[in-house]
Amino acid sequence: MSKYSGLPLVALALAVSTRAVASDAATNRYIVHFDDPVAAKVAATEMTHAMAQRGSPAWHLRHLAAGGELFELTAVEAEAMAASKGVVAIEEDRMVTPAGGIIDSLWRRQWYMHDPKVGIDAPVAWVDTRGEGAVVAVLDTGVTPHPEFDGQLLPGYDFVTDAQAARDGTGRDDDPTDEGDWTEPGDCGARQSTPSSWHGTHVTGIVVARAGNRPGIVGVAPEAKVVPVRVMARCGGRLSDVADAIVWASGGEVAGVPSRAPVDVINLSLRVPGACSMTMQRAISQARGRGTAVVAAAGNDSIKASTVSPANCPGVVSVAALARDGSMAWYSNHGDGVTVSAPGGSLGGMGVDDILSSVDGGERGRQRPVFKYYAGTSMAAPQVAGLVALMRSADPLIGVDDITTQLVDNARPLPGPCPKGCGAGLIDAGATVNAVVEDRVLPRPRS
Ligand SMILES: [Ca+2]
Ligand SMILES: [Ca+2]
Incomplete structure:
Protein backbone atom coordinates (compact mmCIF):
# COMPACT_ATOMS: atom_id res chain seq x y z
CA MET A 1 0.00 0.00 0.00
CA SER A 2 1.50 3.33 -0.98
CA LYS A 3 1.82 6.10 1.54
CA TYR A 4 -0.05 8.36 -0.89
CA SER A 5 -2.96 6.06 -1.67
CA GLY A 6 -5.14 7.00 1.28
CA LEU A 7 -4.93 10.73 0.75
CA PRO A 8 -7.82 12.69 -0.74
CA LEU A 9 -7.27 13.62 -4.39
CA VAL A 10 -7.05 17.36 -4.89
CA ALA A 11 -6.13 18.49 -8.37
CA LEU A 12 -3.65 21.35 -8.24
CA ALA A 13 -3.23 22.83 -11.70
CA LEU A 14 -3.25 19.27 -12.92
CA ALA A 15 -3.60 18.91 -16.65
CA VAL A 16 -4.44 15.27 -17.26
CA SER A 17 -6.29 14.42 -20.42
CA THR A 18 -9.19 12.00 -20.13
CA ARG A 19 -7.37 9.72 -22.55
CA ALA A 20 -4.38 9.49 -20.23
CA VAL A 21 -6.64 8.71 -17.28
CA ALA A 22 -8.33 5.94 -19.24
CA SER A 23 -5.04 4.03 -19.59
CA ASP A 24 -3.39 3.25 -16.28
CA ALA A 25 -0.04 2.25 -17.79
CA ALA A 26 0.45 5.18 -20.21
CA THR A 27 2.94 7.77 -18.99
CA ASN A 28 3.36 11.42 -19.70
CA ARG A 29 5.86 14.05 -18.62
CA TYR A 30 4.96 16.33 -15.74
CA ILE A 31 6.78 19.14 -13.97
CA VAL A 32 6.17 19.04 -10.23
CA HIS A 33 6.61 22.15 -8.12
CA PHE A 34 7.18 21.86 -4.35
CA ASP A 35 6.58 24.56 -1.77
CA ASP A 36 10.12 24.08 -0.43
CA PRO A 37 12.59 24.05 -3.36
CA VAL A 38 15.45 22.92 -1.12
CA ALA A 39 13.61 19.82 0.03
CA ALA A 40 12.22 19.18 -3.44
CA LYS A 41 15.05 16.97 -4.66
CA VAL A 42 14.84 14.79 -1.56
CA ALA A 43 11.09 14.50 -1.92
CA ALA A 44 11.46 13.67 -5.60
CA THR A 45 13.89 10.87 -4.81
CA GLU A 46 11.59 9.47 -2.11
CA MET A 47 8.64 9.51 -4.49
CA THR A 48 10.65 7.72 -7.15
CA HIS A 49 11.56 5.00 -4.66
CA ALA A 50 7.95 4.62 -3.64
CA MET A 51 6.80 4.33 -7.24
CA ALA A 52 9.52 1.82 -8.03
CA GLN A 53 8.52 -0.33 -5.05
CA ARG A 54 4.98 -0.66 -6.28
CA GLY A 55 6.14 -1.41 -9.84
CA SER A 56 4.89 1.79 -11.44
CA PRO A 57 6.37 2.70 -14.86
CA ALA A 58 7.22 6.16 -13.57
CA TRP A 59 10.43 7.92 -12.60
CA HIS A 60 12.12 11.21 -11.81
CA LEU A 61 13.99 12.59 -14.85
CA ARG A 62 15.80 15.70 -13.63
CA HIS A 63 15.75 19.02 -11.79
CA LEU A 64 14.86 22.03 -13.96
CA ALA A 65 17.09 25.09 -13.91
CA ALA A 66 14.16 27.42 -13.29
CA GLY A 67 12.86 25.26 -10.45
CA GLY A 68 10.61 22.21 -10.57
CA GLU A 69 11.18 18.47 -10.91
CA LEU A 70 10.55 16.70 -14.20
CA PHE A 71 8.81 13.33 -13.89
CA GLU A 72 7.61 10.63 -16.24
CA LEU A 73 4.31 9.58 -14.66
CA THR A 74 1.14 7.66 -15.24
CA ALA A 75 -2.03 9.70 -14.87
CA VAL A 76 -2.81 7.82 -11.66
CA GLU A 77 0.59 8.64 -10.18
CA ALA A 78 0.23 12.27 -11.28
CA GLU A 79 -3.09 12.58 -9.51
CA ALA A 80 -1.66 11.03 -6.39
CA MET A 81 1.37 13.28 -6.51
CA ALA A 82 -0.82 16.35 -6.92
CA ALA A 83 -2.35 15.54 -3.57
CA SER A 84 0.98 14.94 -1.85
CA LYS A 85 2.26 17.05 0.98
CA GLY A 86 4.51 19.89 -0.18
CA VAL A 87 3.38 19.73 -3.83
CA VAL A 88 1.99 23.10 -4.95
CA ALA A 89 1.49 22.40 -8.67
CA ILE A 90 1.82 19.76 -11.35
CA GLU A 91 1.99 20.89 -14.95
CA GLU A 92 2.07 18.83 -18.09
CA ASP A 93 5.42 19.12 -19.94
CA ARG A 94 3.72 20.28 -23.11
CA MET A 95 5.10 20.30 -26.65
CA VAL A 96 6.12 23.77 -27.79
CA THR A 97 5.88 24.39 -31.56
CA PRO A 98 8.11 26.81 -33.50
CA ALA A 99 7.00 30.38 -34.19
CA GLY A 100 3.65 29.95 -32.52
CA GLY A 101 0.40 29.58 -34.36
CA ILE A 102 -0.75 31.77 -37.21
CA ILE A 103 -3.88 33.57 -36.13
CA ASP A 104 -4.41 35.68 -39.25
CA SER A 105 -7.86 34.54 -40.27
CA LEU A 106 -7.27 34.50 -44.04
CA1 LIG B 1 -1.81 39.98 -41.14
CA1 LIG C 1 3.78 63.42 -56.85
Whole structure:
Protein backbone atom coordinates (compact mmCIF):
# COMPACT_ATOMS: atom_id res chain seq x y z
CA MET A 1 0.00 0.00 0.00
CA SER A 2 1.50 3.33 -0.98
CA LYS A 3 1.82 6.10 1.54
CA TYR A 4 -0.05 8.36 -0.89
CA SER A 5 -2.96 6.06 -1.67
CA GLY A 6 -5.14 7.00 1.28
CA LEU A 7 -4.93 10.73 0.75
CA PRO A 8 -7.82 12.69 -0.74
CA LEU A 9 -7.27 13.62 -4.39
CA VAL A 10 -7.05 17.36 -4.89
CA ALA A 11 -6.13 18.49 -8.37
CA LEU A 12 -3.65 21.35 -8.24
CA ALA A 13 -3.23 22.83 -11.70
CA LEU A 14 -3.25 19.27 -12.92
CA ALA A 15 -3.60 18.91 -16.65
CA VAL A 16 -4.44 15.27 -17.26
CA SER A 17 -6.29 14.42 -20.42
CA THR A 18 -9.19 12.00 -20.13
CA ARG A 19 -7.37 9.72 -22.55
CA ALA A 20 -4.38 9.49 -20.23
CA VAL A 21 -6.64 8.71 -17.28
CA ALA A 22 -8.33 5.94 -19.24
CA SER A 23 -5.04 4.03 -19.59
CA ASP A 24 -3.39 3.25 -16.28
CA ALA A 25 -0.04 2.25 -17.79
CA ALA A 26 0.45 5.18 -20.21
CA THR A 27 2.94 7.77 -18.99
CA ASN A 28 3.36 11.42 -19.70
CA ARG A 29 5.86 14.05 -18.62
CA TYR A 30 4.96 16.33 -15.74
CA ILE A 31 6.78 19.14 -13.97
CA VAL A 32 6.17 19.04 -10.23
CA HIS A 33 6.61 22.15 -8.12
CA PHE A 34 7.18 21.86 -4.35
CA ASP A 35 6.58 24.56 -1.77
CA ASP A 36 10.12 24.08 -0.43
CA PRO A 37 12.59 24.05 -3.36
CA VAL A 38 15.45 22.92 -1.12
CA ALA A 39 13.61 19.82 0.03
CA ALA A 40 12.22 19.18 -3.44
CA LYS A 41 15.05 16.97 -4.66
CA VAL A 42 14.84 14.79 -1.56
CA ALA A 43 11.09 14.50 -1.92
CA ALA A 44 11.46 13.67 -5.60
CA THR A 45 13.89 10.87 -4.81
CA GLU A 46 11.59 9.47 -2.11
CA MET A 47 8.64 9.51 -4.49
CA THR A 48 10.65 7.72 -7.15
CA HIS A 49 11.56 5.00 -4.66
CA ALA A 50 7.95 4.62 -3.64
CA MET A 51 6.80 4.33 -7.24
CA ALA A 52 9.52 1.82 -8.03
CA GLN A 53 8.52 -0.33 -5.05
CA ARG A 54 4.98 -0.66 -6.28
CA GLY A 55 6.14 -1.41 -9.84
CA SER A 56 4.89 1.79 -11.44
CA PRO A 57 6.37 2.70 -14.86
CA ALA A 58 7.22 6.16 -13.57
CA TRP A 59 10.43 7.92 -12.60
CA HIS A 60 12.12 11.21 -11.81
CA LEU A 61 13.99 12.59 -14.85
CA ARG A 62 15.80 15.70 -13.63
CA HIS A 63 15.75 19.02 -11.79
CA LEU A 64 14.86 22.03 -13.96
CA ALA A 65 17.09 25.09 -13.91
CA ALA A 66 14.16 27.42 -13.29
CA GLY A 67 12.86 25.26 -10.45
CA GLY A 68 10.61 22.21 -10.57
CA GLU A 69 11.18 18.47 -10.91
CA LEU A 70 10.55 16.70 -14.20
CA PHE A 71 8.81 13.33 -13.89
CA GLU A 72 7.61 10.63 -16.24
CA LEU A 73 4.31 9.58 -14.66
CA THR A 74 1.14 7.66 -15.24
CA ALA A 75 -2.03 9.70 -14.87
CA VAL A 76 -2.81 7.82 -11.66
CA GLU A 77 0.59 8.64 -10.18
CA ALA A 78 0.23 12.27 -11.28
CA GLU A 79 -3.09 12.58 -9.51
CA ALA A 80 -1.66 11.03 -6.39
CA MET A 81 1.37 13.28 -6.51
CA ALA A 82 -0.82 16.35 -6.92
CA ALA A 83 -2.35 15.54 -3.57
CA SER A 84 0.98 14.94 -1.85
CA LYS A 85 2.26 17.05 0.98
CA GLY A 86 4.51 19.89 -0.18
CA VAL A 87 3.38 19.73 -3.83
CA VAL A 88 1.99 23.10 -4.95
CA ALA A 89 1.49 22.40 -8.67
CA ILE A 90 1.82 19.76 -11.35
CA GLU A 91 1.99 20.89 -14.95
CA GLU A 92 2.07 18.83 -18.09
CA ASP A 93 5.42 19.12 -19.94
CA ARG A 94 3.72 20.28 -23.11
CA MET A 95 5.10 20.30 -26.65
CA VAL A 96 6.12 23.77 -27.79
CA THR A 97 5.88 24.39 -31.56
CA PRO A 98 8.11 26.81 -33.50
CA ALA A 99 7.00 30.38 -34.19
CA GLY A 100 3.65 29.95 -32.52
CA GLY A 101 0.40 29.58 -34.36
CA ILE A 102 -0.75 31.77 -37.21
CA ILE A 103 -3.88 33.57 -36.13
CA ASP A 104 -4.41 35.68 -39.25
CA SER A 105 -7.86 34.54 -40.27
CA LEU A 106 -7.27 34.50 -44.04
CA TRP A 107 -4.14 32.34 -43.77
CA ARG A 108 -5.91 29.19 -44.88
CA ARG A 109 -6.86 30.93 -48.13
CA GLN A 110 -3.21 31.72 -48.85
CA TRP A 111 -2.62 28.39 -50.60
CA TYR A 112 0.37 29.91 -52.38
CA MET A 113 2.22 30.03 -49.05
CA HIS A 114 1.57 26.59 -47.61
CA ASP A 115 -0.14 24.16 -50.00
CA PRO A 116 1.93 20.94 -49.79
CA LYS A 117 1.94 20.51 -53.57
CA VAL A 118 1.98 23.97 -55.12
CA GLY A 119 2.84 26.34 -52.21
CA ILE A 120 6.25 27.92 -51.62
CA ASP A 121 6.63 26.36 -48.14
CA ALA A 122 7.08 29.69 -46.33
CA PRO A 123 6.38 28.38 -42.78
CA VAL A 124 9.41 26.06 -42.99
CA ALA A 125 11.65 29.05 -43.77
CA TRP A 126 10.15 30.94 -40.81
CA VAL A 127 11.75 28.51 -38.37
CA ASP A 128 15.03 30.26 -39.28
CA THR A 129 13.86 33.80 -40.08
CA ARG A 130 10.82 35.90 -40.84
CA GLY A 131 12.90 38.53 -42.59
CA GLU A 132 14.26 40.51 -39.63
CA GLY A 133 16.63 43.22 -40.82
CA ALA A 134 15.94 42.81 -44.55
CA VAL A 135 14.51 45.57 -46.76
CA VAL A 136 12.52 45.19 -50.00
CA ALA A 137 11.79 48.07 -52.38
CA VAL A 138 8.48 47.65 -54.20
CA LEU A 139 8.53 49.79 -57.35
CA ASP A 140 4.88 49.95 -58.30
CA THR A 141 1.77 52.16 -58.13
CA GLY A 142 2.49 53.18 -54.54
CA VAL A 143 0.65 52.02 -51.42
CA THR A 144 -2.60 52.77 -49.62
CA PRO A 145 -3.09 52.78 -45.84
CA HIS A 146 -3.80 49.25 -44.64
CA PRO A 147 -3.70 47.51 -41.24
CA GLU A 148 -1.39 44.91 -42.83
CA PHE A 149 1.24 47.65 -43.25
CA ASP A 150 1.27 48.98 -39.66
CA GLY A 151 4.95 49.13 -38.73
CA GLN A 152 5.94 47.35 -41.97
CA LEU A 153 6.96 50.28 -44.20
CA LEU A 154 10.01 52.52 -44.35
CA PRO A 155 9.90 56.01 -45.89
CA GLY A 156 9.40 55.71 -49.64
CA TYR A 157 9.22 58.08 -52.57
CA ASP A 158 7.01 59.14 -55.46
CA PHE A 159 9.10 59.05 -58.66
CA VAL A 160 6.21 59.79 -61.04
CA THR A 161 7.16 63.01 -62.82
CA ASP A 162 3.81 63.41 -64.59
CA ALA A 163 1.68 65.29 -62.03
CA GLN A 164 -1.52 64.80 -64.02
CA ALA A 165 -1.13 61.03 -64.24
CA ALA A 166 -0.05 60.96 -60.58
CA ARG A 167 -3.23 62.76 -59.46
CA ASP A 168 -1.44 64.30 -56.49
CA GLY A 169 -0.81 67.68 -58.12
CA THR A 170 2.95 67.30 -57.96
CA GLY A 171 5.81 65.63 -59.77
CA ARG A 172 8.33 63.84 -57.61
CA ASP A 173 7.83 64.07 -53.86
CA ASP A 174 8.34 62.05 -50.71
CA ASP A 175 4.79 60.66 -50.51
CA PRO A 176 4.42 57.26 -52.26
CA THR A 177 0.68 57.02 -51.55
CA ASP A 178 -1.31 55.53 -54.43
CA GLU A 179 -3.93 58.07 -55.60
CA GLY A 180 -5.65 55.51 -57.84
CA ASP A 181 -5.01 54.54 -61.45
CA TRP A 182 -8.62 54.40 -62.67
CA THR A 183 -9.22 55.46 -66.25
CA GLU A 184 -11.99 57.18 -68.15
CA PRO A 185 -13.12 56.01 -71.61
CA GLY A 186 -10.42 57.11 -74.06
CA ASP A 187 -7.59 57.12 -71.48
CA CYS A 188 -4.55 55.00 -72.31
CA GLY A 189 -5.99 54.10 -75.68
CA ALA A 190 -8.82 52.07 -74.12
CA ARG A 191 -12.48 52.55 -74.94
CA GLN A 192 -13.85 51.56 -71.57
CA SER A 193 -13.20 52.94 -68.13
CA THR A 194 -11.31 50.80 -65.63
CA PRO A 195 -11.32 50.89 -61.81
CA SER A 196 -8.22 51.57 -59.75
CA SER A 197 -6.02 48.49 -59.39
CA TRP A 198 -4.23 49.32 -56.12
CA HIS A 199 -1.60 47.06 -57.67
CA GLY A 200 1.26 48.21 -55.44
CA THR A 201 -0.77 47.59 -52.30
CA HIS A 202 -1.49 44.02 -53.41
CA VAL A 203 2.16 43.35 -54.25
CA THR A 204 3.36 44.90 -50.97
CA GLY A 205 1.00 42.71 -48.94
CA ILE A 206 2.41 39.56 -50.54
CA VAL A 207 5.91 40.59 -49.44
CA VAL A 208 5.37 41.97 -45.98
CA ALA A 209 1.81 41.79 -44.60
CA ARG A 210 1.96 41.71 -40.80
CA ALA A 211 1.67 38.40 -38.98
CA GLY A 212 -0.55 38.09 -35.93
CA ASN A 213 -3.23 40.70 -36.65
CA ARG A 214 -6.63 39.30 -37.35
CA PRO A 215 -8.46 39.35 -39.62
CA GLY A 216 -5.90 39.27 -42.39
CA ILE A 217 -3.11 37.63 -44.35
CA VAL A 218 0.61 37.02 -43.76
CA GLY A 219 3.40 38.15 -46.09
CA VAL A 220 6.30 35.94 -47.18
CA ALA A 221 8.69 38.02 -45.03
CA PRO A 222 6.45 39.50 -42.29
CA GLU A 223 9.37 40.81 -40.21
CA ALA A 224 11.11 42.52 -43.16
CA LYS A 225 10.39 46.12 -44.20
CA VAL A 226 9.17 47.51 -47.52
CA VAL A 227 10.24 50.81 -49.08
CA PRO A 228 7.23 51.78 -51.20
CA VAL A 229 8.33 53.51 -54.39
CA ARG A 230 5.75 54.97 -56.73
CA VAL A 231 6.72 54.61 -60.40
CA MET A 232 3.35 53.97 -62.04
CA ALA A 233 0.06 55.88 -62.05
CA ARG A 234 -2.77 56.34 -64.55
CA CYS A 235 -1.82 54.49 -67.79
CA GLY A 236 1.39 53.13 -66.26
CA GLY A 237 4.78 54.76 -65.86
CA ARG A 238 7.86 56.01 -67.67
CA LEU A 239 11.02 53.98 -68.17
CA SER A 240 13.02 57.02 -67.08
CA ASP A 241 11.21 57.19 -63.74
CA VAL A 242 11.58 53.43 -63.15
CA ALA A 243 15.31 53.60 -63.89
CA ASP A 244 15.81 56.52 -61.48
CA ALA A 245 13.85 54.66 -58.81
CA ILE A 246 16.04 51.54 -59.25
CA VAL A 247 19.14 53.69 -58.78
CA TRP A 248 17.68 55.42 -55.71
CA ALA A 249 16.41 52.25 -54.01
CA SER A 250 19.84 50.64 -54.41
CA GLY A 251 21.57 53.56 -52.70
CA GLY A 252 22.64 55.51 -55.79
CA GLU A 253 22.46 59.28 -56.29
CA VAL A 254 19.39 60.78 -57.98
CA ALA A 255 19.40 64.57 -58.39
CA GLY A 256 16.89 66.28 -56.10
CA VAL A 257 16.10 63.15 -54.08
CA PRO A 258 17.70 62.48 -50.66
CA SER A 259 19.62 59.22 -50.98
CA ARG A 260 19.11 56.13 -48.84
CA ALA A 261 20.99 52.93 -47.98
CA PRO A 262 20.77 50.13 -50.58
CA VAL A 263 17.79 47.84 -50.14
CA ASP A 264 18.35 44.07 -50.24
CA VAL A 265 16.04 43.45 -53.18
CA ILE A 266 13.90 45.40 -55.65
CA ASN A 267 10.59 43.98 -56.89
CA LEU A 268 9.50 44.96 -60.39
CA SER A 269 5.99 43.67 -61.09
CA LEU A 270 5.94 45.64 -64.35
CA ARG A 271 6.99 45.14 -67.93
CA VAL A 272 7.51 46.83 -71.28
CA PRO A 273 7.73 44.92 -74.60
CA GLY A 274 11.05 44.62 -76.38
CA ALA A 275 14.71 44.11 -75.69
CA CYS A 276 16.27 45.20 -72.42
CA SER A 277 16.95 48.90 -72.97
CA MET A 278 20.29 50.47 -72.20
CA THR A 279 18.53 52.65 -69.61
CA MET A 280 17.06 49.67 -67.77
CA GLN A 281 20.24 47.61 -68.05
CA ARG A 282 22.41 50.40 -66.66
CA ALA A 283 20.12 50.93 -63.69
CA ILE A 284 19.92 47.21 -62.92
CA SER A 285 23.68 46.67 -63.30
CA GLN A 286 24.35 49.57 -60.93
CA ALA A 287 21.88 48.20 -58.40
CA ARG A 288 23.46 44.74 -58.50
CA GLY A 289 26.88 46.32 -58.20
CA ARG A 290 25.72 47.85 -54.92
CA GLY A 291 24.48 44.45 -53.68
CA THR A 292 20.79 44.89 -54.46
CA ALA A 293 19.11 41.86 -56.06
CA VAL A 294 16.49 42.58 -58.74
CA VAL A 295 13.35 40.44 -59.18
CA ALA A 296 10.97 40.98 -62.10
CA ALA A 297 7.66 39.50 -63.23
CA ALA A 298 7.99 37.53 -66.49
CA GLY A 299 4.83 39.24 -67.82
CA ASN A 300 1.27 38.13 -68.60
CA ASP A 301 1.35 38.17 -72.41
CA SER A 302 1.54 34.39 -73.02
CA ILE A 303 4.75 34.94 -74.99
CA LYS A 304 8.44 34.33 -74.46
CA ALA A 305 9.75 36.11 -71.36
CA SER A 306 12.89 36.93 -73.33
CA THR A 307 10.85 39.44 -75.36
CA VAL A 308 9.77 41.65 -72.44
CA SER A 309 11.79 43.90 -70.17
CA PRO A 310 13.01 44.01 -67.41
CA ALA A 311 12.47 40.22 -67.20
CA ASN A 312 14.97 39.83 -70.05
CA CYS A 313 17.64 42.06 -68.57
CA PRO A 314 20.86 40.22 -67.59
CA GLY A 315 21.17 39.66 -63.83
CA VAL A 316 17.43 39.84 -63.16
CA VAL A 317 15.60 36.99 -61.40
CA SER A 318 12.56 36.67 -63.69
CA VAL A 319 9.48 34.90 -62.38
CA ALA A 320 6.81 32.95 -64.27
CA ALA A 321 3.39 32.19 -62.76
CA LEU A 322 1.87 28.83 -61.85
CA ALA A 323 -1.86 28.07 -61.71
CA ARG A 324 -3.58 26.52 -58.68
CA ASP A 325 -2.91 23.00 -60.02
CA GLY A 326 0.82 23.62 -60.32
CA SER A 327 0.93 23.85 -64.10
CA MET A 328 2.06 27.01 -65.89
CA ALA A 329 -0.66 29.67 -65.73
CA TRP A 330 -2.19 30.14 -69.18
CA TYR A 331 -1.31 33.83 -69.26
CA SER A 332 2.29 33.53 -68.05
CA ASN A 333 5.29 34.42 -70.15
CA HIS A 334 7.70 31.52 -70.34
CA GLY A 335 10.79 30.02 -71.95
CA ASP A 336 14.51 30.67 -71.63
CA GLY A 337 13.97 34.10 -70.09
CA VAL A 338 12.43 32.61 -66.93
CA THR A 339 14.64 32.00 -63.88
CA VAL A 340 12.10 30.41 -61.51
CA SER A 341 8.33 30.09 -61.02
CA ALA A 342 5.95 30.90 -58.19
CA PRO A 343 2.18 30.64 -57.76
CA GLY A 344 0.39 33.39 -59.68
CA GLY A 345 -3.16 32.07 -59.73
CA SER A 346 -5.33 30.36 -62.32
CA LEU A 347 -7.25 33.45 -63.49
CA GLY A 348 -10.13 31.17 -64.36
CA GLY A 349 -12.93 33.15 -62.74
CA MET A 350 -12.62 31.26 -59.44
CA GLY A 351 -11.14 33.86 -57.10
CA VAL A 352 -10.04 31.30 -54.54
CA ASP A 353 -7.59 29.86 -57.09
CA ASP A 354 -5.86 33.24 -57.33
CA ILE A 355 -3.57 35.14 -54.96
CA LEU A 356 -5.19 36.82 -51.95
CA SER A 357 -3.63 40.05 -50.70
CA SER A 358 -4.29 43.58 -49.49
CA VAL A 359 -5.91 46.32 -51.60
CA ASP A 360 -8.14 49.34 -51.19
CA GLY A 361 -11.86 48.93 -51.81
CA GLY A 362 -12.30 52.19 -53.76
CA GLU A 363 -13.37 52.05 -57.40
CA ARG A 364 -11.55 55.32 -58.08
CA GLY A 365 -10.12 57.09 -55.04
CA ARG A 366 -9.21 55.40 -51.77
CA GLN A 367 -12.05 54.19 -49.55
CA ARG A 368 -11.11 51.47 -47.09
CA PRO A 369 -8.62 48.62 -46.72
CA VAL A 370 -9.86 45.24 -47.99
CA PHE A 371 -8.49 41.96 -49.37
CA LYS A 372 -8.91 40.70 -52.93
CA TYR A 373 -7.80 37.87 -55.17
CA TYR A 374 -5.59 38.90 -58.11
CA ALA A 375 -3.74 36.71 -60.62
CA GLY A 376 -0.59 37.36 -62.61
CA THR A 377 3.17 37.16 -62.71
CA SER A 378 2.89 40.42 -60.72
CA MET A 379 1.74 38.27 -57.80
CA ALA A 380 4.42 35.60 -58.34
CA ALA A 381 7.41 37.98 -58.38
CA PRO A 382 6.87 39.44 -54.88
CA GLN A 383 6.88 35.92 -53.42
CA VAL A 384 10.41 35.59 -54.79
CA ALA A 385 11.34 39.08 -53.54
CA GLY A 386 10.01 38.11 -50.11
CA LEU A 387 12.10 34.94 -50.21
CA VAL A 388 15.20 36.98 -51.10
CA ALA A 389 14.47 39.09 -48.00
CA LEU A 390 14.39 35.90 -45.91
CA MET A 391 17.71 34.83 -47.48
CA ARG A 392 19.36 38.19 -46.71
CA SER A 393 17.99 38.04 -43.18
CA ALA A 394 19.51 34.58 -42.75
CA ASP A 395 22.82 35.69 -44.30
CA PRO A 396 23.26 39.46 -44.70
CA LEU A 397 26.48 38.87 -46.64
CA ILE A 398 25.05 36.65 -49.38
CA GLY A 399 25.84 38.19 -52.78
CA VAL A 400 23.42 38.82 -55.63
CA ASP A 401 24.80 36.01 -57.79
CA ASP A 402 24.63 33.52 -54.91
CA ILE A 403 21.03 34.57 -54.30
CA THR A 404 20.14 33.53 -57.85
CA THR A 405 22.12 30.29 -57.54
CA GLN A 406 20.40 29.31 -54.30
CA LEU A 407 16.93 30.11 -55.67
CA VAL A 408 17.64 27.95 -58.73
CA ASP A 409 19.42 25.09 -56.94
CA ASN A 410 16.72 24.75 -54.29
CA ALA A 411 13.67 25.11 -56.54
CA ARG A 412 11.30 22.13 -56.53
CA PRO A 413 10.36 20.27 -59.71
CA LEU A 414 7.15 21.74 -61.11
CA PRO A 415 4.05 20.04 -59.71
CA GLY A 416 2.36 20.31 -63.13
CA PRO A 417 3.21 20.57 -66.83
CA CYS A 418 5.06 23.53 -68.34
CA PRO A 419 6.26 22.41 -71.77
CA LYS A 420 7.18 25.96 -72.77
CA GLY A 421 9.63 26.46 -69.90
CA CYS A 422 9.17 27.68 -66.32
CA GLY A 423 12.83 28.05 -65.38
CA ALA A 424 14.36 25.94 -62.61
CA GLY A 425 10.96 25.11 -61.09
CA LEU A 426 8.80 26.21 -58.17
CA ILE A 427 10.62 28.26 -55.55
CA ASP A 428 10.95 26.49 -52.20
CA ALA A 429 11.33 28.96 -49.34
CA GLY A 430 12.07 26.30 -46.75
CA ALA A 431 14.78 24.50 -48.74
CA THR A 432 16.33 27.75 -49.96
CA VAL A 433 16.61 29.38 -46.53
CA ASN A 434 17.91 26.13 -45.04
CA ALA A 435 20.62 26.03 -47.71
CA VAL A 436 21.55 29.67 -47.08
CA VAL A 437 21.81 29.02 -43.35
CA GLU A 438 24.03 25.97 -43.96
CA ASP A 439 26.32 27.86 -46.30
CA ARG A 440 26.53 30.73 -43.81
CA VAL A 441 27.98 28.39 -41.21
CA LEU A 442 30.23 26.45 -43.58
CA PRO A 443 32.30 28.74 -45.78
CA ARG A 444 31.23 28.35 -49.38
CA PRO A 445 33.93 27.30 -51.85
CA ARG A 446 34.52 30.07 -54.37
CA SER A 447 36.08 29.62 -57.78
CA1 LIG B 1 3.78 63.42 -56.85
CA1 LIG C 1 -1.81 39.98 -41.14
